[in-house]
Amino acid sequence: MSLKSKTLVTAVCALLLASSAHAAVDISGFGQVVVGQAGGDAALFPDSLYDDNVDWKNESLFGVQINASLNDTVSAVGQIVASGADDFEADFAWAYINFAFENGLGMKLGRQRLAFYRYSDYLDVGYAYPWIRPPSSVYTAGLRNVDGISFNYAHSFGSWNSYAQFLYGGYEGDVKVGGVVQQQKTENLMSFVWELDYDSWAFLRLSYHLPRNSVRGVALDTLVDALIADGRPELASRLATDGDTAKFFEIAGQVDLGNWFVNAEFTSRKRENAAHFSDKQDWYTSVGYRAGAFTPLLTYGHRSGDPQLEFLDEFAPNDPFYNRVRNAILKDELDDSYISAGLRWDFLSNTALKLDYTRFSSDISTRLDAHLISAGVVFSF
Amino acid sequence: MKTESRSLTLALSMALLLSANAAHAGAVIVAANADASTLDHAQVQQIFMAKANKVGSANAVLVYQKPGAPTRVAFDDKVLGKPGPQLTGYWSKLIFTGRAKAPLEEATDAGVVAKVASTPGAIGYVDDAAVDASVKVVFNF
Numbered sequence: 001m002s003l004k005s006k007t008l009v010t011a012v013c014a015l016l017l018a019s020s021a022h023a024a025v026d027i028s029g030f031g032q033v034v035v036g037q038a039g040g041d042a043a044l045f046p047d048s049l050y051d052d053n054v055d056w057k058n059e060s061l062f063g064v065q066i067n068a069s070l071n072d073t074v075s076a077v078g079q080i081v082a083s084g085a086d087d088f089e090a091d092f093a094w095a096y097i098n099f100a101f102e103n104g105l106g107m108k109l110g111r112q113r114l115a116f117y118r119y120s121d122y123l124d125v126g127y128a129y130p131w132i133r134p135p136s137s138v139y140t141a142g143l144r145n146v147d148g149i150s151f152n153y154a155h156s157f158g159s160w161n162s163y164a165q166f167l168y169g170g171y172e173g174d175v176k177v178g179g180v181v182q183q184q185k186t187e188n189l190m191s192f193v194w195e196l197d198y199d200s201w202a203f204l205r206l207s208y209h210l211p212r213n214s215v216r217g218v219a220l221d222t223l224v225d226a227l228i229a230d231g232r233p234e235l236a237s238r239l240a241t242d243g244d245t246a247k248f249f250e251i252a253g254q255v256d257l258g259n260w261f262v263n264a265e266f267t268s269r270k271r272e273n274a275a276h277f278s279d280k281q282d283w284y285t286s287v288g289y290r291a292g293a294f295t296p297l298l299t300y301g302h303r304s305g306d307p308q309l310e311f312l313d314e315f316a317p318n319d320p321f322y323n324r325v326r327n328a329i330l331k332d333e334l335d336d337s338y339i340s341a342g343l344r345w346d347f348l349s350n351t352a353l354k355l356d357y358t359r360f361s362s363d364i365s366t367r368l369d370a371h372l373i374s375a376g377v378v379f380s381f
Numbered sequence: 382m383k384t385e386s387r388s389l390t391l392a393l394s395m396a397l398l399l400s401a402n403a404a405h406a407g408a409v410i411v412a413a414n415a416d417a418s419t420l421d422h423a424q425v426q427q428i429f430m431a432k433a434n435k436v437g438s439a440n441a442v443l444v445y446q447k448p449g450a451p452t453r454v455a456f457d458d459k460v461l462g463k464p465g466p467q468l469t470g471y472w473s474k475l476i477f478t479g480r481a482k483a484p485l486e487e488a489t490d491a492g493v494v495a496k497v498a499s500t501p502g503a504i505g506y507v508d509d510a511a512v513d514a515s516v517k518v519v520f521n522f
Contacts, residue, residue: 026483028476065477072440077479098479104434108479121478128473152480154432159423161432163480199423200430200462258462293466346466349448380473 024069029381032126034059036374045372046336046360047140047178049085057084058179059133059376063093063124074099081124085176093124093145104154114146115165115193118205118252118265127380130295130344132356135284137301137338138265141248142177143186143211146170150191159199167191182217187243203254208247215241219331223324230321235314239325246271262287278305278332295344305334335363351379406509407452409460409520411436412498420519425460428504430471431481439502443484444493446506452490456506460522 037054038045045051049058063081070076079094096110113121119134123144126132133139148169155162168190175184189211197203220240227236252265266283284301307329315322340358347353353375360370409425411417417437420428427433434441446453448465458464463471475481485503487493490511497503498515512518 028483030473030477063477067476067482069482075482079477094479096479100434102440113478115478122474125473125477128470128477154434154480156427156433161427200426290467349465350469352466380469 026067026069027064028067029062029064030125030127030379031062032060032376032378034132034374034376036372038370038372040360040368040370042360042368042370044179045358045370046367047136048372049179050372050374057087059374060084061124062088065094073101083124085179106152106154108150108152111145111147112150112167112169113144114167114189114191114209115207116141116143116191116209116248117207117250117267120144125380126354126376126378127350127352130288130297130354131286131299131340131342132354132374132376135265135286135299135301135338135340136358136360137284137303137336138267138282140178140282140303142175142182143171143184143213144175145173146186146189146191148189161197163193163195165191165193167193180218182215185214186211187214188212201256201258203252203256205250205252207250209250210245210247212243212245213241214243220328223321223328226324227321238311239328241271241277244271259290260287261290278307278329278334280305280332280334284338293346295346297340297342297344299338299340299342301338301340303334303336303338305332307333330366333364334367336367337361350381351377353377407455407459407506407522408509408512408518409504409506409522410494410497410512410516411504411519412501413515413517415439415502415517417504417519422460422520425520425522426462429456429461429484429506431475436502436504442500442503444496444500444503444505445484445486446490446493447486447488450488452506452508456522460506460520 033056035054035056036050036058037052038050039052043051049055061081061083063079065077065079068076075098077094077096077098078092080090081093082088082090092111094112096108096112099107115121117134117139119129122128123134146167146169148167150165150167152163152165170189171184171186173184174181189209191207191209193205193207195205224236224240227239247270248267250265250267254261254263262285264283264285269280271277280303282303284299286297286299288295288297309329311329312322312326315325338358338360340356342354342356345353355375358372409420415437424433428436428441429443457468461468472483476483485496487496490507493505493507494511494513494516497505
């Protein structure tokens with residue numbers, strides 16, 4: 001964290017605490033310490049920082065939230081999270097002014113977590129979900145923060161409850177994808193989320209997100225730069241993610257019978273103007289059983305991506321770029337499976353222990369098998 | 382004499398049973414002057430899980446009891462259907478995504494009655510025995 005943002009964190013905390021004389025201030029928090037170790041043929045567990053060394057930091061984090069109610073309608077909310085993956089440097093995950101209008105209508109102005117997948121906007125709050133982490137086959141998106149405006153509307157009819165959210169915003173800064181930092185600029189992001197639940201046993205969520213992304217700091221940069229240097233900027237632009245619009249569709253559901261519960265989520269990604277990136281479909285389904293304080297879980301997840309080799313038609317087979325481009329495109333080919341067995345044990349109030357074992361295997365020969373074993377203690381107050 | 386003592390024992394055990402039942406009977410309360418009328422199970426659930434935000438015409442102010450309090454244990458289980466950790470997890474999601482503010486918490490039935498009686502829009506739950514004239518019952522559990 002830069003000195004500037006550290007000063008800002010301090011200033012906002014001071015402001016919120018000072019304002020407590022005039023406003024109702026709530027302080028709450030959450031966190032987790034997770035230890036994990038990967039193994040198998042691959043050097044790293046896919047989309048993670050775990051290798052064959054025991055790691056205590058990657059997924060450990062502490063968060064604190066300060067909510068100052070300024071009046072019946074408006075509150076100022078700051079949520080600061082220090083992640084082990086960032087050496088526990090604190091940063092704002094949320095910093096917004098919340099308007100809670102009459103009749104279930106609300107508005108947030110400022111920094112917010114993007115509700116990209118079902119658990120995205122509270123991914124840091126491990127206490128709020130059963131797994132040690134939401135299934136790896138789906139939870140791969142790097143973009144988490146958005147600066148902008150969102151509207152939400154909650155409505156109940158009989159035992160049905162509906163919650164809708166529309167968000168417009170953007171983000172410019174570092175984004176981590178599978179532990180690798182890239183520089184990302186996201187503009188004109190529109191995000192639609194709709195959730196419906198019946199009583200507390202059936203839940204359905206649909207979401208659609210349209211970001212316009214520009215990305216640097218990725219493996220592809222070298223190839224893109226080489227194409228530009230070779231006098232082919234148009235092809236370089238089609239290869240690079242530079243102002244490309246992506247379309248993400250997601251559907252999630254849950255049936256909760258009290259003891260037994262079944263969860264599933266499916267997400268599909270399509271990119272426009274990006275010549276080579278494959279269309280991807282990811283999903284998982286999970287079944288759990290609550291036996292008193294113990295919740296064992298089984299999860300199966302799958303990722304698939306079809307490489308779009310048509311872009312290769314732009315290159316003659318004897319073109320020196322032919323093989324490099326072909327390899328870059330084929331890196332996007334996915335046919336991966338994840339199988340997990342997990343356990344959550346609520347051993348004390350506000351505190352739970354979680355265990356997980358996940359096996360990764362792929363039908364793409366270059367993607368090597370791996371497994372990950374992890375344990376963590378999560379809390380919320 | 383024998384019959385007498387038997388009926389005495391019976392009467393005593395019935396009295397004990399009744400008081401035990403009374404200790405487990407709870408009431409959802411609002412201020413005596415609130416315009417909220419009787420609520421059904423689904424409405425109580427929606428209000429206490431922050432899915433509905435009105436009590437009568439006022440904005441709802443939720444008054445929970447502290448975790449572990451007997452009335453809370455009964456309410457979580459019988460009315461919300463989410464015992465201890467499940468409810469804490471549910472509220473963690475609401476609070477840390479900004480969907481709802483944390484509910485107020487009182488340590489005792491008397492504390493809940495006092496808070497509900499004095500706060501516009503407040504709704505809480507107490508043991509039946511704690512209900513007095515400052516509040517009115519909108520749901521029994």
